Amino acid sequence: MSGDEDVEQKGFEQFQRFLDEWSRRDFLKGLGATGAWFAFSAGVVEFLDACASASTTTSQTGKKGGHVVEGAFSDVRTFNSMLSSDTASNQVLGLMFDGLLNSKKNGDLVGALAQDLPKTSSDGLTYTFKLRPNLKWSDGQPLTADDVVFTYQLGYDPQYKDFASPRRGDLSKYIASVTAPDPQTVVVTTTQVFAPFLVSHGQYGILPKHVLGSLSGKDLNTAPFNSAPTVSNGAFKFVSWQSGQQVTLARNDTYWAGPALLDQYIYKVLPDSTTVADQLKTGEIDIGPVDPSQFDSVKASGNTNIIEFPVAIFDFYAYNLDPTKLGGKLFAQKEVRQALVYALDRQSWVQAIYFGHASVATSVEPPTSWAFKAKPQVVYTFDVAKANSLLDGAGWVKGSDGIRVKDGLPLRFEMHTNAGNKQRESILQVMQQSWKDIGVDATPKLIQFPQLVTEIVSTRTFDVFLVGFSWGQDPDESPLFHSRNAAPGGFNGADFKNADVDATLDAALTTLDQNKRKQLYYHFQDVMSDQVPAPILMFNKGIWATSKRVMAADFGTYNQFGNRPWMKDVWVTDGK
Amino acid sequence: MLVKFIVRRLFASVVVVLGVTAVTLFLMDRTRGAYVPGIDLNPALRPEDIARLRADLGLDQPFYVWYVNWLWNVMHGDFGRSMIDGSPVMTHILERLPNTLELTLTAVLIGIVLSVPLGVIGALRRGTKTDHSLTIFSVAGFAVPQFWLGLMLILIFSVTFEHNGWPWLPSGGVTSPFGGGDLGDRLLHLIMPATVLSFFYLSLWSRFTRSSMLEVLSQDYIRTARAKGMSERRVVYLHGLRNALIPLVTLIGLELPGLVSGGLVVEVVFSWPGLGRLAFERALQYDYTTVMGVVFFTTLLVVAGNLLADILYAILDPRIRYA
């Protein structure tokens, strides 16, 4: 379908994780997204709501004053919520610009600028938000529904078509109108019932109309505001950005939830996870993500509290199923695709590659999702005998060199992943070995991240690729598996086209009844486990360390990066 | 004759700069394929969006057309905007250049300050154990990968020292993120990276000083000075060292053009926001304009430095003008 760019906005934000893996020597950065996790998460240290948690929330009252430095892998690119699509930008601008809604760590939506969740009309097409009273921008100007309307118009209204918002595809598809019947009310009407609408599109940072309203769409792309916001409505406001080094934010006293306890928040850019680990140990940074390989040494240094929790971030590989490509010829039979998964001893990877900080994926949905089915139709254990017999049965016979051949075509291909991610580099090599043992010749190839993205999204010049991704709060997985996203520009790099899956996903999107959706997603997981166009290998863990002087940092499955409503409550024991 | 020489050199320099930038662009163009810089920022691009972006960025033109356009802009001082985030390239360069210079100049300084004594002592104590150990030391410094040395120093002086409660050195960056910025803070951050970088110069220059010193000391006029009854100290330092240092100055001068790019690995290890690191990170993202800008700028400095050196030589040594 030409001209079809429909990628769910949520899938988009999830892609920012996918994208964000580019930095050199960047190990698993623990990407967060929005999503839902529930109590059945594999017995890891969990942060439950409000009450006692392991380390940072205490019964002490917060002291005002002081700063925290957070280490991160990527520099921000923009502070404009309607332009950003990478984790770093979303994380930092999220501290300056609240949206209508925000998320709790378990994925539940809460009101932010909006007083509460919106009223939904009975036909599911209209959402009515009531803004909190007396909202102000940091310059004292009132924040009204006009600002909200303006922000969304940037994404869907034709008058802003020159504004290069990555949201445009989704917003113009799903939004029929956004209006402000009075300064405290916003009414959003969608073109169709879209279950993940609030989760995907209700959390954008609201931008100031009184500052940006006079600019044309084209000028907005390069507006100075995007790199130095002059006003904000969130917990912090902008102070400075030294590109490639750090962003400095200061407390915003006009924040609707009350002023933050910290005076300053500093976002420091570091090249890789070893540096982050080193600086966590020396105390040069107060907060930072911890790579599984650094976990033990950071813990042993004793300077930090470490939090670990399940997340909907995962490593997966995909077969190129396009019939005109090599992959299409090799992997057309599902027996082949299944056999390759059976040949992988993923349980051993948990310790060997992830140092214990991951879990084997049994389904395409993450264990943290309400739609998770622990035992779908096909469960893949490590079974070399089965792998061999499946391949034999499919007509792939071992040749004299040990490599399987069918109709003169050897089962030989390349696997691509991006250079700089240790876990994935290791996985590729382990896969190569495991598959060699069953007569499959797979060669690993490391390429730069932008190249990998281009291959997956645009040119499809791969046989197999391995990459990380993350799911959002909603169980919809159309970005990866719906056939409409197989067109260039979509993330369905595997070119997977299955009518049953399409129908199931579509149906699940157009109903708001969670039970009905759950049944549909159960069926979806069954089909996916049988078809395995893109086997999901491991679900990662979010691992964060905070220095002992940092209190009340409340990291959780969906409160890692862009959604941090708890940041305003963070305080430091030494007040410095 | 001198003018003609300078003109020829100038012309050659221009050719060099053009050549370098053309080669760079050619390399980047060769392999980008269907890639659109910034696609990782905006993956939801429809085919028509991709086409439009490529047209905007001029990527659908043959590379020589793009090159000429770019060159024309550069002549007017416009280095263009980054393909990734649209920020002006010149801004990035100007931001980062001082950092790189700070690092490399300090390294050169440390190199000089340490090489001269090491070289002199080696020459004076030639053949002794001291000489041998100094040689080994300077050669050893040259034998470790820079990144490894840097990482080891961080490990020792940052992580381990801090762990043991001793005064420790910061592990990266130009200044402390909070409350830093004063001279002391900057110096603290500068010590380790500059030292690592200086090892390279140290090895080269201490050996050179030594051999230069040896050569000078074997000259006739030194023997004359000694015969005249001058104290050994005066002989060595007044006559010997002064003359030995002249070629060293030349050698140091040769390094100056490389100052802008030489610190790349050190910049990466110590998260130093310099030009080298900028070019590297942007190259990984296929951000043509920024990479071209940095390469052009760096090459310009290199060529200008060489040109200056050549002209100075020509002034000092008339034979060269006729070469």
Added chain:
Amino acid sequence: MDMPGGAFEGESHRPAQSYWNESWERLRANRIGVAAGVLLLVFALIALAAPLFSQFVTHFDPTRQHLLDNFRPPGRPYLLGTDELGRDTLTRLIYGGRVTLGVAFLTVALSLSLGSTVGLLAGYYGGWLDDVLMRIVDVFLAIPAIFLFILMSILFRPNAITLAAIIASVGWGGVARLVRGEVLSVKQRDFILAARTIGARDVRVIFRHLLPNVLPVLIVAASLGVGQIILIEAALDFLGLGIQPPTPSWGNMLTNAESYFFHSTWLVVFPGITIFLTVLASNIFGNAVRDAFDPRLK
């Protein structure tokens, strides 16, 4: 570096001969230098014989993983321990030497051949040929080398051979300049003029008279070059651009091990020491050759 023309002018038409003998004697007297040279040779031989080593000494394949045996300390049966995927370090070190030293020697060979050819031609013929060739050399010398390596590695993600070609493409310029300088100073010597007067063809003059005098410079350059290239390869690996896994090279073994430094320190030690010793040896040997062939430092 001057060539000692004066003392040998009264000699036969092969003035280089006894100069060589003298220098060779000087080199042999430098025991540390000789030791360094021997070390290089030994490493090279071991690397060449890698498959034999793997078959008879360590009994492991360099890329075979033993996931359950990862991060083992040195001991039996993994003499130097295993890495993060359970591969035997010693075997990888030897095969890695093959790659790293292979790249180094190949690069040296390439850059010396190209560089000396250009340098000889430019120096001998002079004139417009010299101008053109040297301008080309200037272009290559002016490119900040590390930028070029990075660019090329990003774009081509090289294997050992293309990596050698890439590094050589930058290094040959320096060699060309060096050789040209030598040629210029030797060109004026009497024996060259004599040879040309009696009508010796250019090719003969270049190969029989100029080249032998240029050879010491080349040997020094080669020796020092090997060390430098090993370091460059390691730096590229550090930046994520060098030899692709699972092929081992000393550089990528060292870089890999850095992430696990606290976890398994010896993983860093072995490739680190190997690189250090090899580069040190190449530096010492190169300096020894230079000293031996430079009579000024008597």
